Amino acid sequence: MAHRLINFKTDWLSGICLIVGTMIGSGIFISPKSVLLYSGAVGPCLLIWAACGVLATLGALCYAELGTMITKSGAEYFYFMEAFGPLVAYLYSWTTVMVLKPSSFAIITLSFAEYASTPFYAGCTPPPLVTKCLSAAAIFLIVGINCLSVKLASYVQNFFTAAKLVIILVIVGAGIVLLAQGNTENFSNSFDGASPSFGAIGLAFYNGLWAYDGWNQLNFITEELKDPYRNLPLAIIIGIPLVSVCYVLVNVSYFTVMTTTELLQSQAVAVTFGDRVLYPVAWMIPLFVVFSTFGSANGSCFTAGRLAYVAAREGHIVKIISYIDVKRYTPSPALIFNGIIAIFYIIPADINTLINYFSFAQWAFYGLAALSLIVMRFTRKDLHRPLKVPIVLPVIVVLISCYLVIAPIIDKPELEYLYCTIFMFSGLILYYPFVYRKVEWGRKLMRPITMHLQLLMEAGPPEKIE
Numbered sequence: 513m514a515h516r517l518i519n520f521k522t523d524w525l526s527g528i529c530l531i532v533g534t535m536i537g538s539g540i541f542i543s544p545k546s547v548l549l550y551s552g553a554v555g556p557c558l559l560i561w562a563a564c565g566v567l568a569t570l571g572a573l574c575y576a577e578l579g580t581m582i583t584k585s586g587a588e589y590f591y592f593m594e595a596f597g598p599l600v601a602y603l604y605s606w607t608t609v610m611v612l613k614p615s616s617f618a619i620i621t622l623s624f625a626e627y628a629s630t631p632f633y634a635g636c637t638p639p640p641l642v643t644k645c646l647s648a649a650a651i652f653l654i655v656g657i658n659c660l661s662v663k664l665a666s667y668v669q670n671f672f673t674a675a676k677l678v679i680i681l682v683i684v685g686a687g688i689v690l691l692a693q694g695n696t697e698n699f700s701n702s703f704d705g706a707s708p709s710f711g712a713i714g715l716a717f718y719n720g721l722w723a724y725d726g727w728n729q730l731n732f733i734t735e736e737l738k739d740p741y742r743n744l745p746l747a748i749i750i751g752i753p754l755v756s757v758c759y760v761l762v763n764v765s766y767f768t769v770m771t772t773t774e775l776l777q778s779q780a781v782a783v784t785f786g787d788r789v790l791y792p793v794a795w796m797i798p799l800f801v802v803f804s805t806f807g808s809a810n811g812s813c814f815t816a817g818r819l820a821y822v823a824a825r826e827g828h829i830v831k832i833i834s835y836i837d838v839k840r841y842t843p844s845p846a847l848i849f850n851g852i853i854a855i856f857y858i859i860p861a862d863i864n865t866l867i868n869y870f871s872f873a874q875w876a877f878y879g880l881a882a883l884s885l886i887v888m889r890f891t892r893k894d895l896h897r898p899l900k901v902p903i904v905l906p907v908i909v910v911l912i913s914c915y916l917v918i919a920p921i922i923d924k925p926e927l928e929y930l931y932c933t934i935f936m937f938s939g940l941i942l943y944y945p946f947v948y949r950k951v952e953w954g955r956k957l958m959r960p961i962t963m964h965l966q967l968l969m970e971a972g973p974p975e976k977i978e
Contacts, residue, residue, distance in 0.1 A: 523738050526666050527730050527747030528754075530811055533673035534726035535755045536680070537620050537808025540762055544781050550716035554767055555702035560713075561763050564720035565756025567912055568727045572752045574882050574906045576745040579731045580898045581888070583740050586822035587731035587815075588881045593826075594892060595884035602947060604877055605823035606939030612874055613816035614850050616725070618857035620812060621647040621654075624805035627780070627798050647858045650806065654813045655851035659837065659844040662736070665814055672807025679800035680758045683782070686789045687765025695768045714919030718871050721916075723759065725874070726808070727752050728881075732815035741898045813850065820846035828947055832962045835971035845971050872917045873932055879913025882906040 544557070551557040575587070584590045588608075593601040625646035629638040658665045730747055734740050766781055769788050778784040786797030821843040824833035837844045885906045888895065921929050945951045966972060 524743040524746050526670060527737060527743055528751045529670045529673040530666075530729055530733075530814070531727065531747055531751035532755055533669050533676070533807045534729045534811030534815070535724060535752075535808075536673075536676050536758070537623070537723075537726075537805050540680075540723050540759055540782075544763055544766055545776055545778065546719035547716050548772060548775055550712045550719065552712075553703055554698055554772060556716075558702075558760065558763055558767075560716050560720050561760050562756070564717060564724050565753070565759060567717075567721070567909070568724040569752050569756065570905050571878055571882065571909050572727045572748045573901050574885050574909055575728050575731050576748045577897060577899050577901050578881065578885055579734050579744045580741050581895050583734050584822070585733050585735040585818045587728055587734075587819065588877055588884075589819060589823060589826075591881055591884045595887045596880075598826075598828075598947075599943065600880070601826075602823075602828045602943050603936060603939055604880075605819065605828050606942075607873055607936045608877070609816075609820050609823060609829065609850070610853065611935070613812070613819065614853035615857045617651065617809060617812045617816060617850065617854040618647070620805055620809040621650040621854070622858055624650050624802060624809060627801045627805065630780075630798060631795075644858050648855055650809060651813075651851050651854050651858075654806075654810050655847050657810065658813050658817060658847050659840070659842055661840060662842055665810065668810050669807060669814065672803050672810065675800060676804035676807060677758075679796065679804065680762060682790070682796065682800075683765050683785065684758070684761045686785075687761065687768050690765070690768040690789070698767045698771055712923065714916055714923065717916055718920065721875075722871070724755065726811065727755075728878075729811060729815045732818045736818075745899050813847065816850045817843050817847035820849055830958060830962070832965045832971070834973070835966060835969075836974050838970050838972050845965070845969055848969070872920065872929060873936060875913045875916045879910050879917065882909035882913065886910070 547560055548554075548557045551560050578591050579587075582590050582594060589601050589605055592604050622643060625643045626638060629642050629646055632638070657668055727748075730737070730744055734744065737743050766775060766785055769785060770778065770781075774784070775781055780798075780801075782797050782801060783794075786794040790796060820829060820833050821836075822834075823829045824831060824846065833846045833849055835845050836842060883906070885901075886903065889903065946954050
């Protein structure tokens with residue numbers, strides 16, 4: 513980022529904690545039910561979890577080459593800029609800044625709020641108002657932490673990543689003990705009853721990959737990494753296989769104590785596992801799930817602010833978003849902007865529907881990022897590539913991304929996919945006058961607003977802050 517923003521550099525260990533801490537949120541404690549529902553049996557379910565890990569690793573290796581080739585924060589934003597031009601980069605920033613990042617932030621904090629409030633409502637579901645208020649409080653707290661200090665946000669991430677790895681080890685350790693005791697009946701004939709359709713497999717992958725989402729997070733803060741040519745690939749190569757192994761082993765542990773029917777009927781799979789195996793210390797599970805979701809939300813907020821910051825720095829979002837705090841050197845306007853939009857997303861009754869329909873947009877962008885790697889192999893041969901992956905890897909990622917985008921639409925076509933596509937391209941309405949033409953009346957309108965917000969937030973352009 514701009515020189516004064518980098519007052520704290522992220523090392524390789526903090527990089528691993530950002531990847532692992534963002535990937536392991538509430539997904540592994542909730543998604544097993546959804547993956548099993550669409551896959552149909554234990555065998556296909558475990559295979560899909562493993563395949564999701566392989567796919568995440570392949571995608572991350574492509575991102576490792578992109579990140580060491582283009583060492584700018586913002587991940588796909590600058591990759592699209594270099595490969596396809598500013599229009600595609602703008603549409604990506606429009607969709608991600610306005611929907612994908614804040615809605616992801618919102619759904620993680622809602623999961624946090626649900627687990628945090630459940631112990632106070634024994635035997636019933638917490639009221640939606642309580643859950644949403646607690647979610648909003650978590651958003652305010654996390655945004656506040658990230659606005660105060662980059663170093664503080666990094667320490668918070670490291671702590672909660674360690675906490676979630678502890679509970680993963682507890683679950684996996686308990687599962688290994690149960691397997692050693694002979695609890696293997698759920699793994700016999702594990703493929704019986706599995707007949708998933710073409711689209712159902714895609715939906716199973718969607719739910720599994722939701723738990724793996726976050727494998728590209730380090731690319732959003734490349735400019736804030738110490739020695740990105742070494743630490744970016746190192747963090748990716750260590751972090752993502754670690755998460756993949758944890759996820760498969762945790763699912764194996766679940767099936768040692770629950771049948772497929774019991775797992776599908778469970779409101780919270782990890783909590784059911786804890787009640788059956790860890791009593792009388794079953795309270796550890798919901799407590800550490802709260803830690804896990806809070807850490808994941810912190811990582812999501814940390815990187816989302818950077819994307820909004822760089823998009824505004826390039827003139828694709830209002831200028832005030834590109835300013836930084838004059839005292840703390842954090843991108844506070846971008847962080848606050850992301851937090852405000854996330855607050856709006858916790859208001860609707862069912863944000864999961866929004867996530868499901870926009871998942872295809874996320875994978876369209878992942879596929880485009882892999883495609884940009886292929887394109888730049890031919891159009892930008894001059895770029896220095898400290899890490900160069902075999903060309904077959906981005907080709908595989910592109911093909912799988914196309915499947916994940918198209919399969920659910922073919923299997924169950926719904927108007928909501930069309931609405932999402934219309935929203936993505938509706939950004940062109942703002943792009944033409946304000947970004948491409950740079951109309952003067954737009955600048956005049958924004959000038960006093962920018963000035964007042966700048967004074968309110970004590971923020972300024974990075975290049976003018978000494």
